[in-house]
Amino acid sequence: MAGEVRQLDDRKLAVLRAIVQDYVGTEEPVGSKALVERHNLGVSPATVRNDMAALEEEGYIHQPHTSAGRIPTDKGYRLFVDKLAEVKPMSAPERRAIRHFLDGAVDLDDVVARTVRLLAQLTRQVAVVQYPSLTRSTVRHIELVALAPAKVMLVLITNTGRVEQRMVDCPGTVGETVLADLRAALNTRAAGRRLPEVPGLLEELPAMFEQADRPTVSTVLATLFETLAEQNEERIMLAGTANLTRFGHDFPLTIQPVLEALEEQVILLRLLGETNDAAMTVRIGRENAYEGLISTSVVSVGYGSGDESVAKLGVIGPTRMDYPGTMGAVRAVARYVGQILAES
Amino acid sequence: MAGEVRQLDDRKLAVLRAIVQDYVGTEEPVGSKALVERHNLGVSPATVRNDMAALEEEGYIHQPHTSAGRIPTDKGYRLFVDKLAEVKPMSAPERRAIRHFLDGAVDLDDVVARTVRLLAQLTRQVAVVQYPSLTRSTVRHIELVALAPAKVMLVLITNTGRVEQRMVDCPGTVGETVLADLRAALNTRAAGRRLPEVPGLLEELPAMFEQADRPTVSTVLATLFETLAEQNEERIMLAGTANLTRFGHDFPLTIQPVLEALEEQVILLRLLGETNDAAMTVRIGRENAYEGLISTSVVSVGYGSGDESVAKLGVIGPTRMDYPGTMGAVRAVARYVGQILAES
DNA sequence: TTCTGGCACTCGTGTGTTCAGAGTGCCAAG
């Protein structure tokens, strides 16, 4: 008896899988007859129809109108991704191509730029790559440059190669020796430390300088802390928006809301922010919080130079997307970017 | 007789102007009757028809099909822009809003980001802003930072606030005093100079150092020259692509080729590169070299911190655009960005 | 029970036709 039930369920799942695959391929609602023709489920269309009715009853598929085929719902895609799909690994030549393409990068900007283009090409969708985040990275070096008697430039270099600079207007003239002392003190304490730790390590620093220099030291420190804390400076790079036009049919009205969402860095950051660090995250249709993206799916994953993730990257496409292929590409690219970052 | 001819021509021009204005407004081919109704040219539709026939004969307007109204050709828009249109100045509240919006910027990135968003909103089209170019700007400061015994970071700061950094792998260990001497020498010679001049000013620099240090000096100089010369590092920021969808009708097939063109920094740079520094440039339809943009027009102008232009900005939209309004917005924004840059 | 073939029914899509309206070109008269 249990065996019977399982058997039934298995076939329903097979039907759902077949529907998703066909619909992704043909872009048209898929009917019972076409299904039995293309996949060799060993049953008749009538049987499949019964299964389809059950699947529809449970909300996995849906009919645009009577006498049309079925299309998967968000819930259907979700089940497909969770239970029915296997991430499709990249082929050896593809992996070589990825490696080769990323190896040519000369600096961090270039790595990110190449990654995002590669991902867009590979998946033929919209790709998003977040710059390695300041929060997770460590200080490689802090530099102070006197540009004018009371004007100092502060440069922060992280282990991921990211460079942030800020102008500091000091309360008074800054002596070269004070600057040198401060520079040395900063680097001794902060180098190699994670960015969020740094403020704590520099607390008694002003006390080490002469009374007269303390305002300057404090001002510089304040700017440094600001730079460290500035989460909103997180940057994102985008590519492949033109690919959206390939999916005219998939967007109920127009692609406009999607394009609008893609222009809002804040939205993209939040989108990637919802990614689990380790595992790949797939957000399907209405699972996305943002209204403009309810007919898209987002596949994202963290990447990092070592074993832990310093930033995230992903792909945005219509809910009707090739999930196994997209997930494979995203995973592979994330892995290789991680390697590249670790090497540099 | 000559007076007669001029009279005729004036009316034809008026008709063309009216056609352009109406078509831009209504998005539909405009016929003789509607024309006399909306504009008070003191003549009958029949007369206007004759003029239209003449205008069509000369290639300024064009009929989609018999028994349809006329629409301007690229040549017609060209004439309109050159002879018939006056740049529409921004209103006082608009100018205040621009000023206010740009004043909040905290650094160069922010200035560019705000500018491009502002321009996109103001014109409701796609806006492009080029970062102040390295070529035209001057050196404010050059900094050298030892990161490891044989690894030096080179930082170049320009008067426009732009910062470029490069890692330099030196042939051997670099002494701190050599680095200090080199830093001093570089800044003495290069500070305040235009970037392209700099290499010429540093030619005999290696000769001033001890034999042992010359390889290091040369390596650093080589990297510096590379950075200076790297035209292709010119960056561009884009906003308002979602506005393209408002013009579905204006793009023969899809907006895809336009989106593709917009993703190619190289193409955008070339596009802006064709701008005259001083005057505003308008490229209409097929005047654009790039195939993907033949149904768009580009309005661009240089902007700069002083009296001369250090970079360019512009707007891309359908050929059917409000030229006077767009040109007014572009000019106003360019002017204010210039002021902001001059102040900082 | 579960599957299957048959059958009636639904409904979107594509096609053909018609019709009104907008717009034109031309011509003869003012």
Add this chain to the structure above:
DNA sequence: CTTGGCACTCTGAACACACGAGTGCCAGAA
């Protein structure tokens, strides 16, 4: 040179209609 009149053209909307893909249901077979 301008104008009113007129015949002509062409698009786009509205409508009818047939086709076909697809469904749901039911009775009978495994």
